[in-house]
Amino acid sequence: MxxxxxxxxxxxxxxxxxxxxxxxxxKFIAGGTNLIDLMKEHVEQPTTLVDINRLPLATVEELxxxxxxxxxxxxxxxxxxxxxxxxxxxxxxxAILAGASAQLRNMATNGGNLxxxxxxxxxxxxxMPCNKRHSGxxxxxxxxxxxxxxxxxxxxxxxxxxxxxxxCIATHPSDMCVALAALEAVVRVSGPQGERTIPIxxxxxxxxxxxxxxxxxxxxxxxxxxxxxxxxxxHYNSYLKLRDRASYAFALVSVAAALELERSDASGDQISAAxxxxxxxAHKPWRKTEAEALLVGQRPxxxxxxxxxxxxxxxxxxxxxxxxxxxxxxxxxxxxxxxxAKLEPTE
Amino acid sequence: xxxxVTVNGKTRKSEVEDRTLLVHYLRDQLHLTGTHVxxxxxxxxxxxxxxDGVAVKSCTLLAAQADGCAVTxxxxxxxxxxxxxxxLHPLQEGFKECHGLQCGFCTPGMIMTAADLLKHNPNxxxxxxxxxxxxxxxxxxxxxxxxxxxxxxATHSTKPEPNQQEEPVVADEHLFTNDVTTGxxxxxx
Ligand SMILES: Cc1cc2nc3c(=O)[nH]c(=O)nc-3n(C[C@H](O)[C@H](O)[C@H](O)COP(=O)(O)OP(=O)(O)OC[C@H]3O[C@@H](n4cnc5c(N)ncnc54)[C@H](O)[C@@H]3O)c2cc1C
Ligand code: SF4
Ligand code: FES
Ligand code: FES
Numbered sequence: 001m002x003x004x005x006x007x008x009x010x011x012x013x014x015x016x017x018x019x020x021x022x023x024x025x026x027k028f029i030a031g032g033t034n035l036i037d038l039m040k041e042h043v044e045q046p047t048t049l050v051d052i053n054r055l056p057l058a059t060v061e062e063l064x065x066x067x068x069x070x071x072x073x074x075x076x077x078x079x080x081x082x083x084x085x086x087x088x089x090x091x092x093x094x095a096i097l098a099g100a101s102a103q104l105r106n107m108a109t110n111g112g113n114l115x116x117x118x119x120x121x122x123x124x125x126x127x128m129p130c131n132k133r134h135s136g137x138x139x140x141x142x143x144x145x146x147x148x149x150x151x152x153x154x155x156x157x158x159x160x161x162x163x164x165x166x167x168c169i170a171t172h173p174s175d176m177c178v179a180l181a182a183l184e185a186v187v188r189v190s191g192p193q194g195e196r197t198i199p200i201x202x203x204x205x206x207x208x209x210x211x212x213x214x215x216x217x218x219x220x221x222x223x224x225x226x227x228x229x230x231x232x233x234x235h236y237n238s239y240l241k242l243r244d245r246a247s248y249a250f251a252l253v254s255v256a257a258a259l260e261l262e263r264s265d266a267s268g269d270q271i272s273a274a275x276x277x278x279x280x281x282a283h284k285p286w287r288k289t290e291a292e293a294l295l296v297g298q299r300p301x302x303x304x305x306x307x308x309x310x311x312x313x314x315x316x317x318x319x320x321x322x323x324x325x326x327x328x329x330x331x332x333x334x335x336x337x338x339x340x341a342k343l344e345p346t347e
Numbered sequence: 348x349x350x351x352v353t354v355n356g357k358t359r360k361s362e363v364e365d366r367t368l369l370v371h372y373l374r375d376q377l378h379l380t381g382t383h384v385x386x387x388x389x390x391x392x393x394x395x396x397x398x399d400g401v402a403v404k405s406c407t408l409l410a411a412q413a414d415g416c417a418v419t420x421x422x423x424x425x426x427x428x429x430x431x432x433x434x435l436h437p438l439q440e441g442f443k444e445c446h447g448l449q450c451g452f453c454t455p456g457m458i459m460t461a462a463d464l465l466k467h468n469p470n471x472x473x474x475x476x477x478x479x480x481x482x483x484x485x486x487x488x489x490x491x492x493x494x495x496x497x498x499x500x501a502t503h504s505t506k507p508e509p510n511q512q513e514e515p516v517v518a519d520e521h522l523f524t525n526d527v528t529t530g531x532x533x534x535x536x
Contacts, residue, residue: 006348006365006411029412036368036407037388049365053412077401101482102460104389106401107408247481 001039005048011055012190012224018050020192020220028052028222030073030109033100034116041124043117043133057111057224060084066230069188072111072223076176077102079110089228091237091258095179098241101248111223114177114187114203117214118170118283119153119250122146131167132211144168152321153252156329157282159317161209168211169319172204172284173250179239181277181285182256185228191221200226204284211283233258233275238339238346240332241279251280253329255336261300269341271295271304276312276337281329288312300341302334309333350414354379355423363410370394372410373420381421381455385484392483395456396420402463404482421455424462437500438462447496449487457483461497470501 009015019026026048029035038044058073060082068088070079079085080096100108122128122145129143146154146169154169161167177200185200204215217223236259243249256277264270274295277287291311298304309330316326338344351360354377363372373379373396382405385393389407396405397419424436438458441447448454457480464471464479471479476494485493 001366003364003366006409008411029409032409032412033389033404033407036409040387051412101392102463102479103392103395103402103404103482106463107403247478 001036002042002045002047004046006051007048008051008054012057012222015050015052015055016191016220016222018048019222022048023219026050030112031075031107032112033104033108034112038117038124042126043124043139045139052111052222063227063230068228070110070226070228072225073109075106076100076108076110076113077105080105088234089179089183089232090234091182091232091239091256092176092179092228094237094239095175095254095256098239098251098254099175110176110226113174114223114226115215116172116174119173120146120170122149123170132170132207135212146170147319150321151319153250153280154319154322155282156316156318156322156325157286157313158206158284159282161207163209165209167209168207168283169322170207170211171280171282172214173280174285175239175241175251175254175279177204178254178256178277178279178285180226180228181287182258182275183228183232184275185226187223188225188227189217189221190224191218193218195224197227200285201287207283214283231273233260233273236261236340236342238336240336240339240346242328242332253281253325253332254279255329255332257333257336257340259295259300259337259340261341264299268299271298271300271341274308276308276333278312278329278333281316281325286312288314295337300337300343302338305334305337306330308337348411350410352410352413352415353417355419361410365409365411367410368406369396369398369408369410369413369418370405372413373405373418379420379422383452383455385452385456390482390484391453392456392460392480393453395459395483397459397463400466402460419459421458424458436462437504438465438497440503441496441499442493445492445496445499447488447492453483453485453487457485457493461500465497465501465504469504471497473498 007018009018027046029049029051057071059071061069063069076096080093086093123130123133126140128145129141131144133139134142155171159166159169180200187198187203238257241251241254243252258275260273261269262272274292276292277285291308294308294311339346349362373382382396383393385391387406389404394404394406395402398413399416425433427433438461460483476497
């Protein structure tokens with residue numbers, strides 16, 4: 001790891017100032033579980049680390065509108081096992097616990113989880129071309145190693161840029177963020193221009209022709225909290241994560257499904273609200289309200305679920321090794337929705 | 348930079364480089380070599396220690412991040428029963444009883460992870476144990492005897508908690524863990 005200057009501010013404003021002083025060379029560090037790894041591989045080479053662990057952002061608070069505010073520095077483990085999260089947002093607990101391992105969840109923070117970078121192997125290997133890593137020769141050549149390389153874990157949606165070219169097919173690896181997308185969480189940030197909020201759907205971005213940027217944060221901005229809206233879909237939800245082995249692997253495809261069901265008549269239930277988000281398939285958690293709209297007002301049946309799956313996968317494109325993900329994703333959606341509607345057990 | 352860390356009950360004040368990883372601080376500066384480095388990429392779990400009572404991977408953690416914290420390593424797990432002797436922790440006993448180790452490289456990390464599990468869940472099922480161990484890799488045992496060892500510990504635990512800060516513990520004949528006294532601030536370089 002290259003040497004760096006280490007700063008440890010105690011307030012949000014001071015942290016933002018420290019970072020803004022050298023926006024290209026400084027990085028925040030929270031749990032460090034992703035950043036330190038990348039620094040060891042020389043993928044990230046900050047010359048200043050601003051340790052934010054002493055900032056007062058480690059609480060979970062109830063909001064007046066019935067929602068919940070998760071501090072950026074609350075660990076993933078404390079969030080997943082928090083009684084209010086378990087009770088009102090079980091989908092979020094399940095998604096967090098499906099990710100990483102116990103020791104990592106003990107260290108990883110909610111803020112850091114939003115920023116974790118892709119697991120594309122070419123991104124980690126500085127001898128391979130990578131447009132996402134590339135910002136100068138010290139970080140290896142430009143190009144995309146995965147596009148014509150081994151791309152089993154890569155994206156099938158949202159990969160084309162406006163000019164029809166493909167610059168990066170990496171996926172966002174977070175499980176937590178898939179649940180946050182389904183729950184319509186809101187990210188709170190503080191920066192040199194003050195505070196603002198970003199809906200989770202606008203927080204991460206598609207690669208376009210600037211895959212270096214994973215999100216829409218401006219230089220110097222710090223995430224202070226994640227707000228969960230009052231409706232946690234706590235009765236009917238499922239997080240289904242499919243991977244190459246049963247534990248401790250990133251998702252090939254994951255689905256966060258959440259439903260509200262109403263008894264419409266004696267013959268059964270009808271879906272009155274639906275949320276559907278996917279992980280492992282794109283540069284950001286993948287959600288389309290059109291797919292959800294196909295569920296509302298319908299009975300929860302595999303056919304109905306299948307139509308929503310087709311809509312969410314509309315435009316999907318494989319790159320060879322990952323083409324199987326298109327069919328896998330459709331089946332995963334049907335299964336996750338069936339689990340959420342309690343038509344199928346969760347294992 | 349200077350850090351102060353309470354390691355296995357003993358407070359240490361040390362000068363470290365900003366980029367020193369906790370595992371290197373423990374092994375190279377404190378000579379507590381029970382904590383192993385397997386993968387160095389937070390995958391294998393061999394480097395698991397407790398920081399403020401929870402299991403974390405010390406290979407992806409700056410020593411600076413542990414400044415002001417209490418750290419427990421495998422050397423701090425044995426329970427002191429007299430000024431000069433100590434008893435193995437039930438988990439250590441369990442690994443011995445059930446052949447929970449072959450080469451032993453993964454064992455310290457397995458024990459530290461299992462200790463965290465037993466704190467929250469004193470009677471875990473086999474499935475719960477296997478799930479809790481997802482971040483610990485063993486190339487020798489096939490895990491069966493590790494699961495049994497943890498079950499053994501769960502049923503033989505008199506004191507499931509490793510000593511944290513209250514009383515220093517003596518685990519071995521080690522240069523640094525042997526001569527522990529409470530509250531003393533020791534300079535190490
Ligand atoms: C072996 C392994 C397996 C894993 N498996 C999974 C998995 O299956 N599923 C999954 O979802 N995750 C997985 N993870 C990823 C893990 O969840 C992330 O590493 C973790 O959430 C990052 O949080 P952190 O606090 O440690 O971030 P850090 O490493 O401290 O920071 C990451 C980035 O975020 C920035 N940052 C941190 N906090 C803030 C803030 N408040 N405001 C602005 N910027 C900030 C930092 O500058 C840095 O660039 C795995 C990680 C490892 C190492
Ligand atoms: S997919 Fe993206 S991250 Fe992976 S090599 Fe291509 S440009 Fe880099
Ligand atoms: S050495 Fe830390 S997890 Fe392998
Ligand atoms: S006993 Fe050899 S690695 Fe586990």
